[in-house]
Amino acid sequence: MAFFRPRVSREAEVRYHADQEVGKSFGTQLSRLREAELRWRAVQASGVSAAELRAAALDFDRALTEALRAAEAAQRATFGVKAYDDRIARRKGRATPDGALWTDEVNRLRTLREAHRLSIPRVPRPVAAAR
Helix, strand or coil: CCCCCCCCCHHHHHHHHHHHHHHHCHHHHHHHHHHHHHHHHHHHHHCCCHHHHHHHHHHHHHHHHHHHHHHHHHHHHHHCHHHHCCHHHHHHHHHCHHHHHHHHHHHHHHHHHHHHHHCCCCCCCCCCCCC
């Protein structure tokens, strides 16, 4: 007598489908990232105040984070549904051409975000008056 055994958990299937949905937005997130980078570079070149420069830098950082989240979701979805439960399946998924492409993209975006975070200007806070 054969018993049915699910190949993956229900949680893995739910996470897989959620990652597929988030991964679909990568193209729009990437175009939003490019626009934010152009604004950041224009603000940098214009020589505005530190507060405006920081606002543009934080907008660029948010765009980078959203693009990174979409790329990570697409990467996980590319690895396949089994990869959510099994580290060997994750390694095999990473070794495929599509998996390697997404892994490189995620690493590139993560490196860009960390390098950018080091360059976000600090704005001194006003000192409160003594009581």
